Amino acid sequence: MISDIILKAYELIIAYMIFEFVAGVMERIVEQNLLYDFYGELLNDHQKKIYEDAIYNDLSLSEIADEYGISRQGVHDLIKRVTKTLDGYEAKLHLIQKFLETKDKVSKIDSLVDDYMKSQDISDIHEIKKLSNEILEEF
Secondary structure, X not given: OHHHHHHHHHHHHHHHHHHHHHHHHHHHHHHHHHHXXXXXXXXXXXXXXXXXXXXXXXXXXXXXXXXHOOOHHHHHHHHHHHXXXXXXXXXXXXXXXXXXXXXXXXXXXXXXXXXXXXXXXXXXXXXXXXXXXXXXXXO
């Protein structure tokens, strides 16, 4: 009986650890996609092609190395450098952060419009005005 409880607890812990790992991987993939969407045009063509093959096309280092006639280590190093470069752009410019904050505010405005349509509560309009002013001040 106790061994069954311990086994079940162990299974739950392992499942949670796997979930956290997968969630972290998925979060990083989304982050890499956003970084590339915002700053990818600042990369040279060679960097873009290799980064796209690795991130978007999910090619292995060997496949990319064969395609471009460089070593696997060269591909790995280039991907790391590009990732660091893209992270650096965001650290300096904060475009993704601003985009996500604005997106959140627009979503709140949309919800407030729906609320206002149902209730005709003028406080919703005031909140919409406040949020729209915050968006305008940020830009």
